[in-house]
Amino acid sequence: MGTGTRTDMAAPSQPQQATYDAIVIGAGIQGSFAAYHLAQRHRDTLLLEQFILPHSRGSSHGQSRITRSAYAWMLYARMMPDSFRLWQRLEAEASTSLYRQTGLVVLGPAGDPELEGCRHSLGADHVLDATALAQRFPGLRLHAGEVAMWDGTGGVLFADRALRAVQDVFRRHGGTLRDGEKVLRIEPGAVITITTTTGVYRAPRLIIAAGAWTGAIVAPLGLRLPLQPLRIDVCYWREKEPGSSSAGRVGPCFMAVGLNQAPHGVYGLPALEYPRLVKVCYHHGSPVDPEERDRVPPGTPRPDVAILSSFISSYLPGLEPRPAVVETCLYTNTPDGDFILDRHPKFNNIIIGAGFSGHGFKLAPVVGKLLCELSLGEEPSHSTAPFAITRFPGVLRAAL
Numbered sequence: 001m002g003t004g005t006r007t008d009m010a011a012p013s014q015p016q017q018a019t020y021d022a023i024v025i026g027a028g029i030q031g032s033f034a035a036y037h038l039a040q041r042h043r044d045t046l047l048l049e050q051f052i053l054p055h056s057r058g059s060s061h062g063q064s065r066i067t068r069s070a071y072a073w074m075l076y077a078r079m080m081p082d083s084f085r086l087w088q089r090l091e092a093e094a095s096t097s098l099y100r101q102t103g104l105v106v107l108g109p110a111g112d113p114e115l116e117g118c119r120h121s122l123g124a125d126h127v128l129d130a131t132a133l134a135q136r137f138p139g140l141r142l143h144a145g146e147v148a149m150w151d152g153t154g155g156v157l158f159a160d161r162a163l164r165a166v167q168d169v170f171r172r173h174g175g176t177l178r179d180g181e182k183v184l185r186i187e188p189g190a191v192i193t194i195t196t197t198t199g200v201y202r203a204p205r206l207i208i209a210a211g212a213w214t215g216a217i218v219a220p221l222g223l224r225l226p227l228q229p230l231r232i233d234v235c236y237w238r239e240k241e242p243g244s245s246s247a248g249r250v251g252p253c254f255m256a257v258g259l260n261q262a263p264h265g266v267y268g269l270p271a272l273e274y275p276r277l278v279k280v281c282y283h284h285g286s287p288v289d290p291e292e293r294d295r296v297p298p299g300t301p302r303p304d305v306a307i308l309s310s311f312i313s314s315y316l317p318g319l320e321p322r323p324a325v326v327e328t329c330l331y332t333n334t335p336d337g338d339f340i341l342d343r344h345p346k347f348n349n350i351i352i353g354a355g356f357s358g359h360g361f362k363l364a365p366v367v368g369k370l371l372c373e374l375s376l377g378e379e380p381s382h383s384t385a386p387f388a389i390t391r392f393p394g395v396l397r398a399a400l
Protein backbone atom coordinates (compact mmCIF):
# COMPACT_ATOMS: atom_id res chain seq x y z
CA MET A 1 0.00 0.00 0.00
CA GLY A 2 1.66 3.21 -1.21
CA THR A 3 5.25 4.28 -1.05
CA GLY A 4 5.11 6.33 2.14
CA THR A 5 7.09 5.03 5.09
CA ARG A 6 6.67 5.70 8.78
CA THR A 7 9.98 6.99 10.12
CA ASP A 8 10.88 6.85 13.75
CA MET A 9 7.48 6.04 15.28
CA ALA A 10 7.85 7.86 18.58
CA ALA A 11 7.22 6.86 22.17
CA PRO A 12 3.97 8.38 23.55
CA SER A 13 5.74 11.32 25.24
CA GLN A 14 7.60 12.33 22.07
CA PRO A 15 6.06 13.97 19.02
CA GLN A 16 4.74 11.60 16.36
CA GLN A 17 6.83 11.64 13.19
CA ALA A 18 5.91 9.99 9.95
CA THR A 19 6.13 10.39 6.19
CA TYR A 20 3.18 9.85 3.85
CA ASP A 21 2.41 10.07 0.14
CA ALA A 22 -0.17 12.75 0.85
CA ILE A 23 -1.53 14.77 3.77
CA VAL A 24 -5.04 16.26 3.89
CA ILE A 25 -5.94 18.96 6.42
CA GLY A 26 -9.59 18.93 7.52
CA ALA A 27 -11.87 15.91 7.97
CA GLY A 28 -15.06 17.62 6.86
CA ILE A 29 -16.85 16.16 3.85
CA GLN A 30 -14.46 17.70 1.29
CA GLY A 31 -11.17 16.71 2.94
CA SER A 32 -12.55 13.26 3.78
CA PHE A 33 -13.52 12.64 0.14
CA ALA A 34 -10.13 13.91 -1.09
CA ALA A 35 -8.43 11.48 1.31
CA TYR A 36 -10.79 8.66 0.25
CA HIS A 37 -9.88 9.11 -3.44
CA LEU A 38 -6.16 9.24 -2.62
CA ALA A 39 -6.39 6.04 -0.57
CA GLN A 40 -8.36 4.35 -3.36
CA ARG A 41 -5.53 5.34 -5.69
CA HIS A 42 -3.15 3.50 -3.32
CA ARG A 43 -1.55 6.64 -1.90
CA ASP A 44 -0.54 6.35 1.74
CA THR A 45 -2.60 9.24 3.10
CA LEU A 46 -2.85 11.06 6.44
CA LEU A 47 -6.10 12.95 7.16
CA LEU A 48 -5.75 15.46 10.02
CA GLU A 49 -8.65 16.94 12.01
CA GLN A 50 -8.33 19.52 14.78
CA PHE A 51 -11.40 18.33 16.73
CA ILE A 52 -12.24 14.89 18.07
CA LEU A 53 -14.72 13.28 15.65
CA PRO A 54 -17.63 13.49 15.31
CA HIS A 55 -17.94 17.23 15.94
CA SER A 56 -20.41 19.98 15.16
CA ARG A 57 -18.05 22.96 14.90
CA GLY A 58 -17.65 23.11 11.11
CA SER A 59 -19.91 22.81 8.05
CA SER A 60 -20.48 19.08 7.49
CA HIS A 61 -22.40 18.01 10.61
CA GLY A 62 -26.14 17.45 10.95
CA GLN A 63 -28.32 14.81 9.46
CA SER A 64 -29.40 16.16 6.12
CA ARG A 65 -28.33 18.02 2.97
CA ILE A 66 -30.20 18.54 -0.29
CA THR A 67 -28.94 16.98 -3.48
CA ARG A 68 -30.36 17.76 -6.91
CA SER A 69 -29.65 17.94 -10.63
CA ALA A 70 -31.18 21.43 -11.01
CA TYR A 71 -28.35 23.94 -11.15
CA ALA A 72 -28.39 27.38 -12.72
CA TRP A 73 -24.75 27.11 -13.78
CA MET A 74 -24.07 24.25 -16.22
CA LEU A 75 -20.62 23.69 -14.78
CA TYR A 76 -22.16 22.27 -11.59
CA ALA A 77 -25.08 20.66 -13.45
CA ARG A 78 -22.53 18.72 -15.54
CA MET A 79 -20.78 17.44 -12.40
CA MET A 80 -23.95 16.13 -10.80
CA PRO A 81 -24.27 12.82 -12.71
CA ASP A 82 -20.71 11.96 -11.65
CA SER A 83 -21.56 12.96 -8.10
CA PHE A 84 -24.73 10.80 -7.96
CA ARG A 85 -22.68 7.87 -9.28
CA LEU A 86 -19.93 8.34 -6.69
CA TRP A 87 -22.46 8.63 -3.84
CA GLN A 88 -23.94 5.31 -5.00
CA ARG A 89 -20.50 3.77 -5.05
CA LEU A 90 -19.90 4.89 -1.47
CA GLU A 91 -23.28 3.46 -0.42
CA ALA A 92 -22.23 0.11 -1.90
CA GLU A 93 -18.74 0.21 -0.33
CA ALA A 94 -20.07 1.16 3.09
CA SER A 95 -23.17 -1.08 2.83
CA THR A 96 -25.38 1.74 4.00
CA SER A 97 -28.04 4.03 2.60
CA LEU A 98 -26.94 7.66 2.29
CA TYR A 99 -29.63 9.15 0.03
CA ARG A 100 -33.39 9.33 0.06
CA GLN A 101 -34.98 10.36 -3.22
CA THR A 102 -37.84 12.75 -2.45
CA GLY A 103 -37.83 15.00 -5.53
CA LEU A 104 -37.27 18.74 -5.35
CA VAL A 105 -39.49 21.71 -6.18
CA VAL A 106 -37.73 24.88 -7.37
CA LEU A 107 -39.98 27.94 -7.28
CA GLY A 108 -39.66 31.63 -7.96
CA PRO A 109 -40.92 34.53 -10.06
CA ALA A 110 -41.33 33.66 -13.75
CA GLY A 111 -38.26 34.83 -15.66
CA ASP A 112 -35.92 34.91 -12.66
CA PRO A 113 -32.42 34.17 -14.03
CA GLU A 114 -31.59 31.45 -11.48
CA LEU A 115 -34.92 29.75 -12.06
CA GLU A 116 -34.40 29.96 -15.81
CA GLY A 117 -30.91 28.49 -15.37
CA CYS A 118 -32.39 25.57 -13.42
CA ARG A 119 -35.05 25.10 -16.11
CA HIS A 120 -32.29 25.02 -18.70
CA SER A 121 -30.35 22.37 -16.76
CA LEU A 122 -33.47 20.22 -16.27
CA GLY A 123 -35.27 20.69 -19.57
CA ALA A 124 -38.54 22.49 -20.31
CA ASP A 125 -40.80 19.53 -19.49
CA HIS A 126 -40.05 19.87 -15.79
CA VAL A 127 -42.38 22.85 -15.22
CA LEU A 128 -45.18 22.07 -12.75
CA ASP A 129 -48.63 23.55 -13.22
CA ALA A 130 -50.75 24.35 -10.15
CA THR A 131 -52.51 20.95 -10.18
CA ALA A 132 -49.26 19.00 -10.45
CA LEU A 133 -47.68 21.10 -7.71
CA ALA A 134 -50.69 20.57 -5.42
CA GLN A 135 -50.39 16.81 -5.95
CA ARG A 136 -46.67 16.67 -5.30
CA PHE A 137 -46.46 19.24 -2.49
CA PRO A 138 -49.89 20.12 -1.11
CA GLY A 139 -48.46 22.20 1.75
CA LEU A 140 -46.70 24.66 -0.58
CA ARG A 141 -48.46 27.81 -1.90
CA LEU A 142 -47.48 29.46 -5.16
CA HIS A 143 -48.28 33.16 -5.64
CA ALA A 144 -49.30 35.15 -8.69
CA GLY A 145 -46.52 35.43 -11.26
CA GLU A 146 -44.53 32.53 -9.79
CA VAL A 147 -43.67 29.21 -11.39
CA ALA A 148 -42.44 25.87 -10.05
CA MET A 149 -40.23 23.17 -11.50
CA TRP A 150 -39.76 19.53 -10.59
CA ASP A 151 -36.40 17.82 -10.24
CA GLY A 152 -37.19 14.14 -9.71
CA THR A 153 -33.56 13.35 -8.82
CA GLY A 154 -33.66 15.72 -5.84
CA GLY A 155 -33.50 14.29 -2.36
CA VAL A 156 -31.81 14.15 0.99
CA LEU A 157 -28.25 13.05 1.71
CA PHE A 158 -27.79 11.78 5.26
CA ALA A 159 -24.87 14.02 6.14
CA ASP A 160 -23.48 12.62 9.41
CA ARG A 161 -23.86 9.07 8.12
CA ALA A 162 -22.14 10.04 4.87
CA LEU A 163 -19.17 11.59 6.66
CA ARG A 164 -18.76 8.49 8.80
CA ALA A 165 -19.04 6.24 5.74
CA VAL A 166 -16.42 8.04 3.67
CA GLN A 167 -13.99 8.08 6.61
CA ASP A 168 -14.60 4.38 7.32
CA VAL A 169 -13.93 3.42 3.70
CA PHE A 170 -10.84 5.67 3.66
CA ARG A 171 -9.48 3.80 6.66
CA ARG A 172 -10.40 0.45 5.15
CA HIS A 173 -8.23 1.38 2.17
CA GLY A 174 -5.27 1.90 4.51
CA GLY A 175 -5.69 5.62 5.22
CA THR A 176 -4.71 7.14 8.57
CA LEU A 177 -7.15 9.52 10.26
CA ARG A 178 -5.83 11.46 13.23
CA ASP A 179 -8.44 13.59 14.98
CA GLY A 180 -7.99 15.95 17.92
CA GLU A 181 -4.81 17.12 16.22
CA LYS A 182 -4.65 20.70 15.02
CA VAL A 183 -2.26 21.76 12.28
CA LEU A 184 -0.10 24.61 13.59
CA ARG A 185 2.49 25.11 10.85
CA ILE A 186 3.03 24.27 7.17
CA GLU A 187 6.55 24.46 5.75
CA PRO A 188 6.41 24.35 1.93
CA GLY A 189 9.05 22.53 -0.13
CA ALA A 190 9.46 19.54 -2.40
CA VAL A 191 8.62 17.63 0.76
CA ILE A 192 6.13 19.61 2.86
CA THR A 193 6.47 19.53 6.65
CA ILE A 194 3.32 19.78 8.77
CA THR A 195 3.55 20.45 12.50
CA THR A 196 0.48 19.69 14.60
CA THR A 197 -0.26 19.86 18.30
CA THR A 198 1.25 16.38 18.70
CA GLY A 199 3.30 15.49 15.67
CA VAL A 200 5.47 16.37 12.69
CA TYR A 201 4.53 14.82 9.35
CA ARG A 202 5.99 15.01 5.88
CA ALA A 203 4.62 14.41 2.41
CA PRO A 204 5.33 15.47 -1.17
CA ARG A 205 1.74 16.75 -1.56
CA LEU A 206 -0.74 18.51 0.68
CA ILE A 207 -4.46 19.24 0.33
CA ILE A 208 -5.94 21.98 2.51
CA ALA A 209 -9.71 21.58 3.01
CA ALA A 210 -10.12 23.36 6.31
CA GLY A 211 -13.56 24.91 5.78
CA ALA A 212 -14.06 28.21 7.61
CA TRP A 213 -10.48 28.04 8.94
CA THR A 214 -8.88 27.94 5.49
CA GLY A 215 -8.25 31.69 5.29
CA ALA A 216 -6.22 31.61 8.52
CA ILE A 217 -4.29 28.48 7.48
CA VAL A 218 -3.20 29.82 4.09
CA ALA A 219 -2.34 33.36 5.30
CA PRO A 220 1.18 32.32 6.44
CA LEU A 221 1.60 30.79 2.96
CA GLY A 222 1.21 34.28 1.48
CA LEU A 223 -2.42 33.99 0.37
CA ARG A 224 -5.21 36.36 1.22
CA LEU A 225 -8.27 34.45 0.05
CA PRO A 226 -11.58 36.34 0.01
CA LEU A 227 -13.36 33.74 2.15
CA GLN A 228 -16.20 34.90 4.39
CA PRO A 229 -17.35 32.50 7.12
CA LEU A 230 -21.05 32.95 7.96
CA ARG A 231 -22.95 31.63 10.96
CA ILE A 232 -26.12 29.93 9.71
CA ASP A 233 -29.22 29.38 11.82
CA VAL A 234 -30.48 25.90 10.99
CA CYS A 235 -34.21 26.20 11.74
CA TYR A 236 -36.81 23.47 12.18
CA TRP A 237 -40.53 24.36 12.08
CA ARG A 238 -43.36 22.34 13.61
CA GLU A 239 -46.26 21.11 11.52
CA LYS A 240 -49.55 22.48 12.86
CA GLU A 241 -51.15 19.10 12.16
CA PRO A 242 -49.07 15.92 11.77
CA GLY A 243 -48.33 15.50 8.06
CA SER A 244 -50.00 18.83 7.16
CA SER A 245 -47.01 20.07 5.17
CA SER A 246 -46.89 17.03 2.92
CA ALA A 247 -50.22 15.19 3.06
CA GLY A 248 -48.87 12.65 5.53
CA ARG A 249 -46.00 11.24 3.41
CA VAL A 250 -42.40 12.33 3.18
CA GLY A 251 -42.68 15.41 1.00
CA PRO A 252 -40.14 16.77 -1.43
CA CYS A 253 -37.31 19.19 -0.76
CA PHE A 254 -37.72 22.70 -2.11
CA MET A 255 -35.75 25.81 -3.07
CA ALA A 256 -37.25 29.28 -3.46
CA VAL A 257 -35.17 31.70 -5.53
CA GLY A 258 -35.50 35.30 -6.68
CA LEU A 259 -38.03 36.39 -4.04
CA ASN A 260 -37.84 40.02 -2.90
CA GLN A 261 -38.73 39.02 0.64
CA ALA A 262 -35.85 36.48 0.79
CA PRO A 263 -33.20 37.73 -1.64
CA HIS A 264 -30.58 35.06 -0.83
CA GLY A 265 -33.05 32.19 -1.26
CA VAL A 266 -34.80 29.73 1.06
CA TYR A 267 -34.58 25.94 1.05
CA GLY A 268 -36.41 23.21 2.88
CA LEU A 269 -36.27 19.50 3.62
CA PRO A 270 -39.06 17.21 4.81
CA ALA A 271 -39.51 16.15 8.44
CA LEU A 272 -36.99 13.30 8.43
CA GLU A 273 -34.75 14.21 11.34
CA TYR A 274 -37.13 15.23 14.11
CA PRO A 275 -40.76 14.08 14.12
CA ARG A 276 -43.09 16.77 12.67
CA LEU A 277 -40.24 19.30 12.33
CA VAL A 278 -39.59 20.52 8.80
CA LYS A 279 -36.15 22.04 8.13
CA VAL A 280 -36.41 25.43 6.41
CA CYS A 281 -33.33 27.68 6.25
CA TYR A 282 -32.25 30.98 4.79
CA HIS A 283 -29.35 30.66 2.35
CA HIS A 284 -27.35 33.34 4.16
CA GLY A 285 -26.15 34.22 7.65
CA SER A 286 -24.04 36.56 9.77
CA PRO A 287 -20.29 37.09 9.24
CA VAL A 288 -18.36 35.34 12.00
CA ASP A 289 -14.92 34.21 13.12
CA PRO A 290 -15.25 30.41 13.33
CA GLU A 291 -13.48 30.47 16.71
CA GLU A 292 -16.21 32.79 18.04
CA ARG A 293 -19.17 31.09 16.38
CA ASP A 294 -21.31 30.74 19.50
CA ARG A 295 -20.54 34.05 21.14
CA VAL A 296 -23.81 35.68 20.21
CA PRO A 297 -24.93 38.18 22.85
CA PRO A 298 -28.49 37.51 24.04
CA GLY A 299 -31.03 39.65 22.21
CA THR A 300 -28.94 39.91 19.02
CA PRO A 301 -31.44 40.42 16.15
CA ARG A 302 -31.86 37.46 13.79
CA PRO A 303 -33.01 38.93 10.50
CA ASP A 304 -32.77 35.52 8.83
CA VAL A 305 -35.29 34.01 11.26
CA ALA A 306 -37.65 36.97 10.67
CA ILE A 307 -37.37 36.43 6.89
CA LEU A 308 -38.08 32.71 7.32
CA SER A 309 -41.11 33.34 9.59
CA SER A 310 -42.63 35.61 6.98
CA PHE A 311 -41.82 33.11 4.18
CA ILE A 312 -43.46 30.29 6.15
CA SER A 313 -46.62 32.29 6.77
CA SER A 314 -47.11 32.94 3.08
CA TYR A 315 -45.70 29.77 1.43
CA LEU A 316 -46.02 26.98 4.01
CA PRO A 317 -49.09 27.83 6.09
CA GLY A 318 -49.22 24.29 7.50
CA LEU A 319 -46.16 25.09 9.65
CA GLU A 320 -46.06 27.17 12.83
CA PRO A 321 -44.26 30.41 11.93
CA ARG A 322 -41.85 30.25 14.89
CA PRO A 323 -38.89 27.86 14.81
CA ALA A 324 -39.13 24.95 17.25
CA VAL A 325 -35.39 24.13 17.08
CA VAL A 326 -32.47 26.31 15.96
CA GLU A 327 -29.05 24.71 15.45
CA THR A 328 -25.86 26.31 14.11
CA CYS A 329 -23.65 25.64 11.12
CA LEU A 330 -21.06 27.54 9.08
CA TYR A 331 -20.95 28.55 5.43
CA THR A 332 -17.66 29.75 3.92
CA ASN A 333 -18.59 32.04 1.06
CA THR A 334 -16.56 33.38 -1.85
CA PRO A 335 -17.58 36.72 -3.42
CA ASP A 336 -19.10 34.94 -6.46
CA GLY A 337 -20.51 31.92 -4.60
CA ASP A 338 -18.30 29.51 -6.55
CA PHE A 339 -15.77 27.09 -5.13
CA ILE A 340 -11.99 27.44 -4.94
CA LEU A 341 -10.29 24.28 -6.27
CA ASP A 342 -6.75 25.09 -7.24
CA ARG A 343 -3.04 24.80 -6.59
CA HIS A 344 -1.32 27.39 -4.46
CA PRO A 345 -0.02 29.89 -7.06
CA LYS A 346 3.57 29.61 -5.69
CA PHE A 347 3.69 26.09 -4.23
CA ASN A 348 2.18 23.75 -6.78
CA ASN A 349 2.21 20.70 -4.50
CA ILE A 350 -0.18 22.48 -2.11
CA ILE A 351 -3.82 22.16 -3.25
CA ILE A 352 -6.65 24.19 -1.78
CA GLY A 353 -10.36 23.31 -1.71
CA ALA A 354 -12.46 26.01 -0.08
CA GLY A 355 -15.34 28.48 -0.36
CA PHE A 356 -18.11 25.94 -0.83
CA SER A 357 -20.60 28.76 -0.22
CA GLY A 358 -23.40 26.66 1.24
CA HIS A 359 -23.79 24.24 -1.69
CA GLY A 360 -20.79 21.94 -1.57
CA PHE A 361 -22.03 18.82 0.21
CA LYS A 362 -23.80 17.16 -2.73
CA LEU A 363 -20.70 17.68 -4.90
CA ALA A 364 -18.16 16.47 -2.32
CA PRO A 365 -17.41 13.15 -4.09
CA VAL A 366 -16.45 15.07 -7.26
CA VAL A 367 -14.67 17.84 -5.34
CA GLY A 368 -12.61 15.19 -3.54
CA LYS A 369 -11.78 13.54 -6.85
CA LEU A 370 -10.67 16.85 -8.39
CA LEU A 371 -8.52 17.72 -5.36
CA CYS A 372 -6.97 14.25 -5.54
CA GLU A 373 -6.28 14.60 -9.28
CA LEU A 374 -4.74 18.07 -8.84
CA SER A 375 -2.51 16.78 -6.07
CA LEU A 376 -1.30 13.90 -8.27
CA GLY A 377 -0.53 16.29 -11.12
CA GLU A 378 -3.22 14.75 -13.36
CA GLU A 379 -5.60 16.44 -15.77
CA PRO A 380 -8.75 16.97 -13.66
CA SER A 381 -11.80 15.06 -14.86
CA HIS A 382 -13.85 18.30 -14.88
CA SER A 383 -12.34 21.68 -15.73
CA THR A 384 -11.16 23.50 -12.62
CA ALA A 385 -10.43 26.75 -14.51
CA PRO A 386 -13.62 28.44 -13.19
CA PHE A 387 -12.48 27.63 -9.65
CA ALA A 388 -9.06 29.29 -9.93
CA ILE A 389 -7.70 31.27 -7.01
CA THR A 390 -6.45 34.02 -9.31
CA ARG A 391 -9.97 34.95 -10.46
CA PHE A 392 -9.88 37.12 -7.32
CA PRO A 393 -7.56 40.13 -7.56
CA GLY A 394 -4.85 40.70 -4.93
CA VAL A 395 -4.85 37.22 -3.41
CA LEU A 396 -1.08 36.81 -3.53
CA ARG A 397 0.73 38.84 -0.90
CA ALA A 398 3.76 40.72 -2.21
CA ALA A 399 6.10 39.30 0.43
CA LEU A 400 6.28 35.89 -1.27
Ligand SMILES: Cc1cc2nc3c(=O)[nH]c(=O)nc-3n(C[C@H](O)[C@H](O)[C@H](O)COP(=O)(O)OP(=O)(O)OC[C@H]3O[C@@H](n4cnc5c(N)ncnc54)[C@H](O)[C@@H]3O)c2cc1C
Nearest residue numbers: 026028029030050058059060066183211329356360361362
Ligand atom coordinates in the same frame (compact mmCIF):
# COMPACT_ATOMS: atom_id res chain seq x y z
C1 LIG B 1 -26.87 24.78 7.46
C2 LIG B 1 -26.18 24.28 6.22
C3 LIG B 1 -26.93 23.70 5.22
C4 LIG B 1 -26.33 23.26 4.05
N1 LIG B 1 -27.10 22.66 3.11
C5 LIG B 1 -26.51 22.15 2.01
C6 LIG B 1 -27.30 21.44 1.08
O1 LIG B 1 -28.52 21.27 1.27
N2 LIG B 1 -26.68 20.90 0.01
C7 LIG B 1 -25.34 21.05 -0.21
O2 LIG B 1 -24.83 20.56 -1.23
N3 LIG B 1 -24.56 21.73 0.67
C8 LIG B 1 -25.11 22.27 1.77
N4 LIG B 1 -24.36 22.92 2.70
C9 LIG B 1 -22.92 23.14 2.44
C10 LIG B 1 -22.05 21.98 2.83
O3 LIG B 1 -22.48 21.40 4.02
C11 LIG B 1 -20.60 22.50 2.91
O4 LIG B 1 -20.25 23.04 1.64
C12 LIG B 1 -19.61 21.42 3.27
O5 LIG B 1 -20.01 20.73 4.43
C13 LIG B 1 -18.23 22.04 3.47
O6 LIG B 1 -17.35 21.04 3.91
P1 LIG B 1 -15.83 21.33 4.25
O7 LIG B 1 -15.18 20.01 4.35
O8 LIG B 1 -15.30 22.35 3.30
O9 LIG B 1 -15.85 22.11 5.66
P2 LIG B 1 -15.92 21.50 7.14
O10 LIG B 1 -16.97 20.48 7.27
O11 LIG B 1 -16.00 22.67 8.07
O12 LIG B 1 -14.52 20.77 7.32
C14 LIG B 1 -13.32 21.45 7.52
C15 LIG B 1 -12.61 20.74 8.65
O13 LIG B 1 -11.30 21.25 8.77
C16 LIG B 1 -10.95 21.19 10.13
N5 LIG B 1 -9.82 22.07 10.39
C17 LIG B 1 -9.80 23.41 10.28
N6 LIG B 1 -8.61 23.90 10.64
C18 LIG B 1 -7.83 22.85 10.99
C19 LIG B 1 -6.50 22.71 11.45
N7 LIG B 1 -5.70 23.78 11.67
N8 LIG B 1 -6.03 21.47 11.71
C20 LIG B 1 -6.81 20.37 11.51
N9 LIG B 1 -8.10 20.46 11.09
C21 LIG B 1 -8.61 21.67 10.81
C22 LIG B 1 -12.24 21.65 10.81
O14 LIG B 1 -12.27 21.36 12.18
C23 LIG B 1 -13.29 20.95 9.99
O15 LIG B 1 -13.65 19.70 10.54
C24 LIG B 1 -24.92 23.39 3.88
C25 LIG B 1 -24.16 23.97 4.90
C26 LIG B 1 -24.77 24.41 6.06
C27 LIG B 1 -23.93 25.03 7.13
